[in-house]
Amino acid sequence: MAQSNKDDHQGAFSAGSEERVTVSSVPISRESRVAVASLRVEAAWLDRLVVAACEMPVASGEAAVVEFLVRALSEIFPECGVGACFVPQPPPSASTPDLHPTEQRLFKYVPEGEERRAVGMDPTRLFPGYQFERVLDVEAGATTLHLASDDPQLEVDGSPMMHVVRRGVLAMSRGLAFARVHARATADARELRALSSHMMQAEKLASLGQLAAGVVHELNNPLTSIVAYTDWLIRKQGPSGDPDSIERLRRIGESSTRILRFTRDLVAYARPSSEVPVLVAIHNVIEQALAFCEHVIAEHGANVERVFADQLPPVRGMPEQLAQVFVNLFTNACHAMPETGGRLGVSSTLAPDGRVVVAVEDNGHGIAGEHLTSIFTPFFTTKGDGRGTGLGLSIVRNIMDNHSAEIRAERSPEGGARFVLMFPSGT
Ligand SMILES: Nc1ncnc2c1ncn2[C@@H]1O[C@H](COP(=O)(O)OP(=O)(O)OP(=O)(O)O)[C@@H](O)[C@H]1O
Ligand SMILES: [Mg+2]
Numbered sequence: 001m002a003q004s005n006k007d008d009h010q011g012a013f014s015a016g017s018e019e020r021v022t023v024s025s026v027p028i029s030r031e032s033r034v035a036v037a038s039l040r041v042e043a044a045w046l047d048r049l050v051v052a053a054c055e056m057p058v059a060s061g062e063a064a065v066v067e068f069l070v071r072a073l074s075e076i077f078p079e080c081g082v083g084a085c086f087v088p089q090p091p092p093s094a095s096t097p098d099l100h101p102t103e104q105r106l107f108k109y110v111p112e113g114e115e116r117r118a119v120g121m122d123p124t125r126l127f128p129g130y131q132f133e134r135v136l137d138v139e140a141g142a143t144t145l146h147l148a149s150d151d152p153q154l155e156v157d158g159s160p161m162m163h164v165v166r167r168g169v170l171a172m173s174r175g176l177a178f179a180r181v182h183a184r185a186t187a188d189a190r191e192l193r194a195l196s197s198h199m200m201q202a203e204k205l206a207s208l209g210q211l212a213a214g215v216v217h218e219l220n221n222p223l224t225s226i227v228a229y230t231d232w233l234i235r236k237q238g239p240s241g242d243p244d245s246i247e248r249l250r251r252i253g254e255s256s257t258r259i260l261r262f263t264r265d266l267v268a269y270a271r272p273s274s275e276v277p278v279l280v281a282i283h284n285v286i287e288q289a290l291a292f293c294e295h296v297i298a299e300h301g302a303n304v305e306r307v308f309a310d311q312l313p314p315v316r317g318m319p320e321q322l323a324q325v326f327v328n329l330f331t332n333a334c335h336a337m338p339e340t341g342g343r344l345g346v347s348s349t350l351a352p353d354g355r356v357v358v359a360v361e362d363n364g365h366g367i368a369g370e371h372l373t374s375i376f377t378p379f380f381t382t383k384g385d386g387r388g389t390g391l392g393l394s395i396v397r398n399i400m401d402n403h404s405a406e407i408r409a410e411r412s413p414e415g416g417a418r419f420v421l422m423f424p425s426g427t
Contacts, residue, residue, distance in 0.1 A: 050072075057344055058182050059179075062179045065172065066143060066172060066176070069084075069171060070084045071107075074109035077147070078111060080130075081149070083148075086143045116129055127146065128157065133148040134162070139176060161348060194379075195379060210270070226343075230253035235315075262291060281314050282322070282423065285319055286306075286326055286358070289326030300337050302334055303342065309349050313427045315424070317403045323397045325399050329392065329419050332392060333364060333417065342364070346359070354424075355423060357420065358423070361412040361418035362416040364414070366412070366417050367417050378390065380394075
């Protein structure tokens with residue numbers, strides 16, 4: 001009578017039990033030595049199994065390990081049907097298992113010419129054509145090893161054949177664990193390489209920033225001269241001077257003063273933060289950041305809309321760091337904007353609990369729902385070709401934390417992005 005025997009004898013070597021047995025933890029008593037000696041296991045079987053265990057292709061993944069050991073066991077027992085039903089385990093970090101469908105894979109080997117024995121309608125068996133089929137758990141609920149034969153030895157738990165098969169199960173279980181460790185280590189190494197290349201890019205940008213700050217600093221002296229001499233020339237023209245020339249000189253003076261102010265602010269911004277909190281009028285910081293971003297805003301043809309509350313209390317903080325927050329937010333907004341008709345909205349309100357709330361929103365492509373939590377993670381960027389290091393918002397979050405302030409990202413009503421910043425009142 002054909003029968004399938006789901007193996008539930010969890011012996012010392014059973015790999016399916018929750019408490020996994022490792023080779024070193026298996027006690028070797030005198031009795032067990034005598035028992036094994038009286039088993040009369042063929043040395044060739046054990047030799048083949050030991051070689052297979054040593055050569056398991058753990059670097060090629062779990063399925064390859066299962067297939068390899070099934071093949072090795074089918075070579076040890078050429079007259080049997082040997083197979084496995086393998087269900088890959090979802091990665092431990094997968095929060096939504098549905099995204100990682102666990103697809104079952106079957107591996108079957110039967111002696112040549114006996115292929116018909118491995119087909120049939122019985123869903124609990126891989127080899128319905130054999131009289132006996134043992135099913136051993138390799139990993140509970142996931143992978144099973146199947147051995148089918150017409151030999152009743154298969155039904156005897158203590159038989160030499162089952163002795164070898166159980167060791168095959170143990171090898172497979174360890175092989176699967178090693179394959180998983182290997183896959184995790186490979187993924188970690190890949191991530192580390194990506195991080196290190198991001199770090200290099202960030203370092204490069206930081207040194208470029210220092211160079212730029214140095215160059216800007218050098219511009220200060222000639223600019224100061226231009227402003228001073230323009231002023232002198234205007235005064236020299238006197239009240240009866242040529243109005244056209246005076247107007248031109250006035251424009252030169254105005255433009256130079258603007259560049260001078262900008263370069264001074266930029267150098268102050270690049271200077272390491274003073275780390276001493278002071279009372280800051282948030283609108284001034286926003287205006288300064290908008291001035292820094294004038295170029296990127298103009299480049300994207302964006303229209304800046306300010307809706308500022310009257311009479312906002314000051315916040316307590318480090319002005320350069322706060323400017324850095326808004327520079328990052330304005331730059332990101334500009335990068336996301338459409339080519340024409342870009343809108344950058346900055347608004348401020350006083351919350352009923354006394355906090356100062358600033359919202360920065362744009363009408364760009366917005367942030368995909370699944371990215372809303374990752375955007376503050378260091379090195380997360382959707383800007384390809386090395387255009388973004390992904391550090392901007394993580395720095396913003398750090399600065400906000402330093403100020404005991406909060407920031408959250410959401411979708412703006414127009415579909416763009418909106419960042420809401422909440423600062424405790426400084427007074
Ligand atoms: N206003 C925005 N609109 C749409 N997506 C945004 C916006 N702001 C940020 N993002 C998304 O958040 C990601 C992370 O932003 P973050 O400023 O940290 O890095 P980055 O801009 O990509 O690079 P970096 O600022 O270091 O040059 C961006 O790549 C983008 O996908
Ligand atoms: Mg950015």
